[in-house]
């Protein structure tokens with residue numbers, strides 16, 4: 001017998017009264033404590049810890065001014081063109097989005113010189129990482145990543161309950177591409193390389209990368225996660241999209257969350273072999289990228305002015321922070337992303353806590369795998385000034 005409670009229908013349990021999904025015995029009004037058979041691989045996972053929200057810090061510490069430099073967002077906000085497009089599209093919110101993402105895929109395909117069936121769209125690139133795991137990883141396979149690296153890669157492996165091979169970064173916090181290639185075998189299905197990398201901001205340039213790709217087994221799909229690539233476009237970067245055009249098993253993963261300033265509306269994209277796009281289309285939810293997100297992405301792609309300004313503010317803020325670190329006798333990891341890691345020579349958590357008390361939220365390096373570091377997102381000039389003042393006090 002099926003019993004409907006709220007919106008869920010579950011079987012009632014014979015001899016135990018009527019149970020709802022929390023295990024409460026409704027007839028007796030007591031907890032029946034029936035074990036819930038959750039998957040052990042899921043229980044081994046830790047939930048994602050986002051940067052501390054501004055309002056929470058204000059409330060907890062009684063502060064009126066708080067600056068958040070913790071989540072690598074664009075301090076300039078979204079492109080004005082995206083804001084305008086979303087405002088104009090808002091009255092159409094009662095309609096389902098275009099499930100195929102036709103217009104935004106067309107726009108991306110034209111920009112990158114690929115076919116529309118080479119374009120992935122996701123509810124943030126986080127969703128695409130998840131979906132890549134879903135369509136490529138199965139029992140007996142393995143996945144190779146750097147260590148430390150962006151935590152959502154690990155989640156894809158844990159969800160698939162497969163072996164995750166974590167290859168330490170080099171002493172200079174770069175991906176050790178030789179060691180990563182050596183960690184692959186015929187069962188490797190996914191290799192993630194964030195370039196620029198998170199949490200370090202380091203970059204692997206084209207020559208090294210191509211040598212690495214040549215060593216990978218043909219069964220391994222290499223995801224080049226270019227979430228921060230717009231900040232590093234003056235470098236000799238791997239031609240990620242070109243590799244897809246050449247028919248290599250490569251996915252170039254991108255996002256509108258960083259330089260395009262659309263983190264809150266959630267759009268990620270990727271250029272990938274058509275077979276991968278097709279597989280993901282089968283597995284994904286049909287309306288995963290909402291209509292306003294699609295509209296905002298199209299408008300943002302046209303806003304070269306906003307992109308140029310975002311790069312400029314980032315480069316200037318980064319230089320100011322690196323200069324203060326040098327003045328204080330500290331080193332930084334050379335970053336080409338929109339954040340910088342500072343070696344604070346004591347537990348990053350202590351510096352995080354002391355900055356928090358002064359109304360500046362950064363990331364402690366500990367949970368990111370960089371114990372004696374803090375990671376600071378680059379803010380507006382005023383936000384950077386607030387950080388510099390607080391940091392100088394804390395390190396004095």
Ligand SMILES: Cc1ncc(COP(=O)(O)O)c(C=O)c1O
Nearest residue numbers: 124125126194198227255257268
């Ligand atoms: C390297 C990297 N990849 C992917 C993402 C996910 O970005 P989003 O889901 O907002 O597109 C992030 C976010 O911080 C990141 O640092």
